[in-house]
Structures are given as C-alpha cells and as structure tokens.
Amino acid sequence: MKPAYETDLIVEDYLDGSRIDRFLSRHFRNYSTHRLQRIVQAGFAKVNGIPAEPLQRVFRGQQISILLPEPPDKTYQPEALPLEILYEDAWLVIVNKPPAMIAHPAGNIHSGTVANALQHYLDQQTGIRSLLRPGIVHRLDQFTSGILIVAKEHLGHRSLSIQFQQNRISKAYLAIIRDQPPDDHFENDAAIGEHPTQAGVCMSTHPQAKKAKSAYTRFEVLERYTGYSLVRAFPQTGRLHQIRVHLADLGFPIIADDFYGNDERLETDRCLISRQALHAEQIEFAHPVTGLKMKLSAGAPDDFHQALERLRSA
Known part of the structure; x- marks a missing residue:
C-alpha cells in the first residue's frame, strides 16, 4: 500500500470560487474538511504550482496539486462481501443489490x-x-433487491443526483401482489406523505398525511395467478416507499410487506417469500460524464423466481 497519494485536479465550473479545503472535500469525500485544512496548512497543496494558503479560494480552470500524506478519517469499514457488478467505468459502478442487504451503514x-x-x-x-x-446515489429499501447506482467521484454523484431530483431517470420494478387488478394497465397518482397517526417510517396516501408530495406510478399486469399477480411498476416520481404505498392504496399490496400488507394474509405470503416481493429490474439514465444513454437490467434473485414458480404451479 502506498504511503501517500499525489494527484492534480482542475477546478470545475460549479466549484468556481470555492475555498480550497471545500473544493478538495468534494474530490476526497472520506477526508473531513478539518483534515484537509491541516493538509493545506502543512504545504501539501499548490494552486498553479504555488503553495496554497489555508483559506484561499480557487477558480475555474486552475490546477490544484495535492499530496495526501495521511489516511482518511471518514471511512466505511471495507468488507470482502460478494456483489454482482452489472456495469463499471471510471465514474460509476452499478450493482444488483441482494435482498436484505442495506445500502449503507445507518443507526446501529x-x-x-x-x-x-x-x-x-x-x-x-x-x-x-x-x-x-462509494457514493450511493439513490435508495432501495433493505428488503428490495435490484439495481443500485453508485458514483466513484463527486461530479458523477452530483449529476446523477440532479437527474433523480428532476425525475429524468426511468425505472421499472417487478412486484408480486395480492389479488388481480381488473385491468392490465392501471395507475395511482395519490400524493404520499408521513402517516398521520402511525409512528416510524410509514408513508400514506391518507388525506391528512404529513408533508405530502405529489406521486405518480404506472402499472402493467404481466401474469395472473390464483389470488396473486405479477406486475411491472413504473414510478414517475421518487417518493419513499412509493410503489409499496400506491399498490396498497389500490388494494393490491405487495406480498410479504410488513408495513403495507401486514394483515391476516401476511403469514400465507411468507410461505411464498420471506420479504416484500419487490425487485428493481431496469433503469435508464444519461451517463453523468459522457452523456450517453445508459439502459441496464438486473435479474431477480432466486427467492423471487421460486415464489413465481410456486404460483405458476398452483
């Protein structure tokens, strides 16, 4: 392992006028601003070849040379865990998240x-x-499997975050639901907010839901079984638990969903699958650096396929 890391950076347009420590913190997100201030004060940073001042501002097009003699102070504990990599380049890595694996450390x-x-x-x-x-750009619930985009550097993270905020990223999910919708194509445009009475992270379409925001999801039925259906969901907005809430609101909750399908049928659902049957199947977006159209698909995990096989053979 190298004792230090040295590189040259060019100040991007959107960081024009930033203080040098804040500019560096965008590029080296595992280093705190305080740690980077110390590194600048120690003379390890230069602007166009001239040693930088601790509070110096940097401007578009300037070359910043930096030597990092100390290890980072904000880190995720690295673990050699298996992951299916769907795509990777210098800016992105896209994975097929297994069910039950949380995206990033939280709480305990x-x-x-x-x-x-x-x-x-x-x-x-x-x-x-x-x-x-690793900069995880968007969220997947713990027990939802499928495509997760991760940025390797700050510019890609920023661009993708903006695309998500502006609803310019197309997503498709597979879900196994209870019962059979009357139509093959249906939708829900009910606003979603925090449940007015239930504590914890529980969302709702209730008229008195707190901090409600507009939401819209399209659905299509792919297969019908006795008492169940396989649907594909196309969320047009990105609200927390959006697909789960919209399906439950229509009377077709996702099977084995502890939050939104927790009734007398939950134990029956769990004979099919132990977690909510929701899988992030497809995603389409503009590459944050090249601008090229990216379209990826992720196969559903074994437990999802096994549930479908049981339903098809019933």
Whole structure:
C-alpha cells in the first residue's frame, strides 16, 4: 500500500470560487474538511504550482496539486462481501443489490452493507484504503433487491443526483401482489406523505398525511395467478416507499410487506417469500460524464423466481 497519494485536479465550473479545503472535500469525500485544512496548512497543496494558503479560494480552470500524506478519517469499514457488478467505468459502478442487504451503514448497523462491500472493492483498485468513497446515489429499501447506482467521484454523484431530483431517470420494478387488478394497465397518482397517526417510517396516501408530495406510478399486469399477480411498476416520481404505498392504496399490496400488507394474509405470503416481493429490474439514465444513454437490467434473485414458480404451479 502506498504511503501517500499525489494527484492534480482542475477546478470545475460549479466549484468556481470555492475555498480550497471545500473544493478538495468534494474530490476526497472520506477526508473531513478539518483534515484537509491541516493538509493545506502543512504545504501539501499548490494552486498553479504555488503553495496554497489555508483559506484561499480557487477558480475555474486552475490546477490544484495535492499530496495526501495521511489516511482518511471518514471511512466505511471495507468488507470482502460478494456483489454482482452489472456495469463499471471510471465514474460509476452499478450493482444488483441482494435482498436484505442495506445500502449503507445507518443507526446501529455498521457492517454488512453495500457500501462496506464497495469500499473493499474500490480499495483493491486504488491500493490506498478508503481513498475513494462509494457514493450511493439513490435508495432501495433493505428488503428490495435490484439495481443500485453508485458514483466513484463527486461530479458523477452530483449529476446523477440532479437527474433523480428532476425525475429524468426511468425505472421499472417487478412486484408480486395480492389479488388481480381488473385491468392490465392501471395507475395511482395519490400524493404520499408521513402517516398521520402511525409512528416510524410509514408513508400514506391518507388525506391528512404529513408533508405530502405529489406521486405518480404506472402499472402493467404481466401474469395472473390464483389470488396473486405479477406486475411491472413504473414510478414517475421518487417518493419513499412509493410503489409499496400506491399498490396498497389500490388494494393490491405487495406480498410479504410488513408495513403495507401486514394483515391476516401476511403469514400465507411468507410461505411464498420471506420479504416484500419487490425487485428493481431496469433503469435508464444519461451517463453523468459522457452523456450517453445508459439502459441496464438486473435479474431477480432466486427467492423471487421460486415464489413465481410456486404460483405458476398452483
């Protein structure tokens, strides 16, 4: 492992006028601003070949040379966990998240997450522990499987975050639901907010839901079984638990969903699958650097296929 890391950076348009420590913190997200201030004060940063001042501002097109003599102070614990890589380049890595794996550490959970696995994966590429920090751009619920986009550097993370915020990324999910919708194509445009009475992370279409925001999801029925259906969902907005809430609101909750399908049929659902039967199947977006159209698909995990086989053979 190298004792230090040295590189040259060019100030991007959107960071024009930033303080040098804040500029550096965009590129090295595992380093705190305070740590980077110390590195600048120690003379390890130059602007166009001239040693930088601690509070100096940098401007578009300037060359910033930096030597990082110290290890980062904000890190995910790297763990050699198996991950299916769907796509990778210098800016992105896209994975097929397995069910039950959390995207990143939260609360009392510090290990066993996608971020821990990717930290180890990226460390193998750079040879320097935690030089790169996996930037998970969007969320998938813990028990939802499927496509997860992760940025390797700040510019890609920023561009993709904007695309998600502006609903310019197309997504498709597979879900196994209870009962059979009367039509093959249906939709729900009910606003979604925090449940007015239930505590915890529970969303609702209730008229008195707190902080409600507009939401819209299209659905198509792919297969029908006795008492169940396989549907594809196309969320046009990105609200928390949107697909789960919209299906439950229509009376077709996703099977084995603890939050939105928790009734007398839950135990029957769990004979088919132990977690909510929701899989992020497809995604389409503009590459954050090249601008090229990207379209990826991820196969559903074994438990999802096994549930379908049981329903098809019933």
